[in-house]
Structure formats: C-alpha cells, structure tokens
Amino acid sequence: MDSLPSTGRMTGAQREELIEQVKQQIAIATAQELLTKISEKCFKKCIIKPSSSLDSSEQKCIAMCMDRYMDSWNLVSKTYSSRLQKESMR
C-alpha cells in the first residue's frame, strides 16, 4: 500500500477527497459483489443446457432473474434491519 498521508496535517479539502475516494471504492465493491452473485445465480436458474447462443427465452429468464434477485436483496435488507431494531429494543 502507498504510504498513508499523515492525516494530522490534512486539510479539509484533502479529507473530503479521501472520503469521496473511499465512498467510490465501496460503491464499486458493492456493485461487483452484486454482479458476481447475480451472474452465478441466474446462470444456474436460466441456462439449463448451454447452446450455441443465448436464446430469447434464456434472455427473458435472466432479465426477470436479475430483477427478482434485487427484490430479494432489498427484502432481506428490510427484514434484517427491522429485526435488528427489535433486538436492540429488548
């Protein structure tokens, strides 16, 4: 890793820049994770027997599968966070 800037002498603008960079890296990592998962899951669901091209029914299936995976992700996130809230009130 590159040498860490000595943050004690960091200006406000430098800090903002660093925060922006970290946020961007996090966004990229999240997108990559989701992309990998979706490809893996939807390939399994939709490509039963790989043929010479991705036919239209497979494409339709993948499109729906992507949307449903994201729905599921959001539902898991919602369920999990409301559960966390309940647990913290106990």
Place this chain on the structure above:
Amino acid sequence: MSLDSFAGQLAGADPQLQQFLQIETQKQRFQGLVHGLTDQCWDICMEKPSSRLDSKTEHCISNCVDRFIDTSNFVVNRLEKTQQFASSSELDD
C-alpha cells in the same frame, strides 16, 4: 486492506475521518450479511424467476432471514450456558 485496520491506523489522528470510517465499516458489515443471507435464502426460496416476487416467495425469504437470526442467537445463548456451566463446575471442584 480492510477498512477496519485502515480505521485503526487513523485512530486519534483525525476524528472526523475516523467517525466516517467507523460508520462505513458498520454499513459494510451489515451489507456483507445481507449479501450472504440473500445468497442462502435465494437458493432455498426461489423457484423459477417470474415477473414479480410472489407472496409465497416473499414469505419464505423473510422467514428465512428471521430463522437465521434465531439460529445464530440460539447458538450464542447455548454456548454461553455451557460456558457458565463449565466455569461453575470448576468452582465446585
């Protein structure tokens, strides 16, 4: 390099940055769990993907998440109990 050790290196150096990293680390931990749970519950609950998430699948997914948390709580509680039992029987000796 993990956010955690990065935040550690910055500890005390810049409070604003430190706070930002702590919050982001927490968010990442939460998201990591959501990724893992979505992965598992998808395999358990999803049949052929259709044009919308039907109520049966929705039910299955939210039950799946809740039962996973129940399971992990149960494991922690049981481990605590056996630990307590072990340490109290040590005192008896």
